[in-house]
Amino acid sequence: xxxxxxxxxxxxxxGPSQARGGDRGKQGEVIEVLVEKNxxxxxxxNFVTKHVRVGQTDRGTKTGGIExxxxxxxxxxxxxxxxxxxxxxxxxxxxxxxKDGKTSxxxxxxxxxxxxxxxxxxxxxxxxxxxxxxxxxxxx
Numbered sequence: 001x002x003x004x005x006x007x008x009x010x011x012x013x014x015g016p017s018q019a020r021g022g023d024r025g026k027q028g029e030v031i032e033v034l035v036e037k038n039x040x041x042x043x044x045x046n047f048v049t050k051h052v053r054v055g056q057t058d059r060g061t062k063t064g065g066i067e068x069x070x071x072x073x074x075x076x077x078x079x080x081x082x083x084x085x086x087x088x089x090x091x092x093x094x095x096x097x098x099k100d101g102k103t104s105x106x107x108x109x110x111x112x113x114x115x116x117x118x119x120x121x122x123x124x125x126x127x128x129x130x131x132x133x134x135x136x137x138x139x140x
Contacts (some may be wrong), residue, residue, distance in 0.1 A: 001081050023045045026045050040075050047068050050067050083119060084109075
């Protein structure tokens with residue numbers, strides 16, 4: 001089963017950064033998946049210019065010139081984006097059975113290391129020491 005499908009939101013995780021004119025860090029929707037070549041076409045990523053020969057349509061309008069469109073990039077250079085955290089995350093598969101007894105594989109996002117974990121509030125040791133000292137003074 002494929003990790004990435006048409007319509008998924010992905011982020012480019014390799015290549016030159018955007019500051020250097022690359023596409024790393026950009027997010028976009030998958031337009032097309034080329035399974036045989038292990039490549040995907042992502043909307044707004046990896047633009048190339050294509051020179052098209054000037055022609056004429058049936059109505060007489062001129063076509064051609066320089067066009068820009070998205071070129072495919074390797075599937076290993078993109079990662080699925082978790083919709084809840086808006087961060088790229090790893091994907092796992094879970095086998096689920098429905099009421100009829102049919103089994104199906106379902107994708108799920110693994111917990112990300114990038115996500116901020118809730119921190120536990122630690123009790124201040126200096127405050128605890130002063131309270132014990134005050135308690136000792138009251139006992140005397």
